[in-house]
Structure formats: C-alpha cells, structure tokens
Amino acid sequence: DAGITQSPRYxxxxxxxxxxxxxxxxxxxxxxxxxxxxxxxxxxxxxxxAAADITDKGExxxxxxxxxxxTENFPLTLExxxxxxxxxxxxxSSESGSSGNTIYFGEGSWLTVV
Amino acid sequence: QQQVKQSPQSLIVQxxxxxxxxxxxxxxxxxxxxxxxxxxGKGPALLIxxxxxxxxxxxxxxxxxxxxxxxxxxxxxMDSQPGDSATYFCAASMDSSYKLIFGSGTxxxxxx
Numbered sequence: 001d002a003g004i005t006q007s008p009r010y011x012x013x014x015x016x017x018x019x020x021x022x023x024x025x026x027x028x029x030x031x032x033x034x035x036x037x038x039x040x041x042x043x044x045x046x047x048x049x050a051a052a053d054i055t056d057k058g059e060x061x062x063x064x065x066x067x068x069x070x071t072e073n074f075p076l077t078l079e080x081x082x083x084x085x086x087x088x089x090x091x092x093s094s095e096s097g098s099s100g101n102t103i104y105f106g107e108g109s110w111l112t113v114v
Numbered sequence: 115q116q117q118v119k120q121s122p123q124s125l126i127v128q129x130x131x132x133x134x135x136x137x138x139x140x141x142x143x144x145x146x147x148x149x150x151x152x153x154x155g156k157g158p159a160l161l162i163x164x165x166x167x168x169x170x171x172x173x174x175x176x177x178x179x180x181x182x183x184x185x186x187x188x189x190x191x192m193d194s195q196p197g198d199s200a201t202y203f204c205a206a207s208m209d210s211s212y213k214l215i216f217g218s219g220t221x222x223x224x225x226x
Contacts, residue, residue, distance in 0.1 A: 004157075
C-alpha cells in the first residue's frame with residue numbers, strides 16, 4: 001500500500017532555478033492537492049486538481065505551476081525559485097472534493113532555496 | 115472570513131495529564147471540523163473529526179468538544195502519553211467544497 005509518494009524528499013536549489021516536485025498516488029483518487037507548510041502559517045493550499053487535466057489555484061499559487069496529465073501524478077513546478085519558496089511541500093489526495101472526505105498527505109518535500 | 119485561529123502555539127504536558135488545544139472560526143458555513151496529527155518528518159494524518167450537529171465526539175483518549183454558538187472547537191487528549199508528542203492542526207471546511215482551511219498548528223510535547 002504505497003499511498004502517496006513524493007520526490008525528492010530533500011532538495012537544495014539556487015535562486016532563479018526551476019524545480020519540480022513530483023507526486024504519485026496509487027489510490028486513483030480524483031482530487032489532488034499541493035500544500036506548503038511554514039511555521040506560524042499552518043498548511044496553505046497552493047493548487048488543487050479535481051481530475052486529470054483539471055487544475056485550479058488555491059490560496060498561494062503565485063510562482064508555481066502544476067499539471068495533471070494522468071490521474072495518479074500531480075507535479076508542482078517552481079518556475080524560478082525564490083528564497084520565500086523555502087518550505088516543506090505536501091502533496092495530498094482525496095477520493096472526492098466534498099466536505100467530510102479525508103485528505104491523505106504524503107511525507108513531504110523539504111525545499112531550500114539559497 | 116475563512117480563517118481558523120488555533121491556540122496555543124506550543125504546549126508542554128506531563129505524562130498522564132490532559133492536553134487541550136483550542137480553535138475558533140469565523141465562517142458559519144463551515145460544517146466539518148477535523149483534527150490532523152503530524153509527527154516529525156511525516157505528513158499530517160486525520161486524527162478525529164466532528165460535524166456541528168453534535169457537541170462532542172470521543173475516540174479513545176481523544177475528544178473534540180464543539181461550541182456552535184461560540185464558533186469554537188477544541189481537542190482534548192486525556193492521559194497524554196509521550197507518543198502523543200506531535201504537531202496538531204485543526205481545520206474546517208464547508209459542504210460542496212474541497213477546501214480545508216487549517217489552523218496554524220500546536221506543537222505538543224508530553225514529558226515522561
């Protein structure tokens with residue numbers, strides 16, 4: 001039962017570089033999410049996807065791009081990394097988008113932008 | 115207003131004691147209130163959740179108390195154990211919405 005796997009788990013990159021964080025889920029869940037976790041801010045939604053080829057912005061989308069060509073994959077790209085994007089990134093999935101559905105999180109990707 | 119306010123930011127409790135974490139919300143349209151538990155180096159995982167039609171929900175040592183009129187809900191951990199040491203997040207969402215609004219988190223340390 002692999003669930004949600006994220007890669008890389010740890011990444012250091014330089015300002016201005018493009019970085020892609022990968023996310024793969026084995027449950028065939030319709031909904032997938034990307035959150036960032038910062039001290040004092042809890043978890044903030046960056047982007048979500050309701051199905052393959054359907055994506056939409058969350059609370060903090062600026063500087064990020066997502067795609068979802070296959071149901072099981074939901075990569076997050078930082079087009080030109082900035083220091084403010086140093087954070088822990090969590091991919092998550094849910095069977096549906098309705099209230100009450102459990103959201104399952106991956107183990108996180110620690111990104112440091114220097 | 116979508117915000118969920120959580121307190122305290124950190125909490126230290128002796129083994130066997132009661133841990134209490136509080137959350138307050140603004141939007142009366144919220145109808146689902148989960149708590150997530152996160153251990154160091156791991157992703158958050160659903161711990162317990164409540165709907166506003168009940169005032170309390172208990173699962174083992176974990177209890178959610180819900181006060182609809184005050185727009186507040188809290189997590190009580192009875193007989194706290196060192197293994198409960200983690201960060202706890204409250205959250206809220208509304209029907210027909212995918213979106214979970216998270217509180218800022220509480221780091222709990224249970225001393226042996």
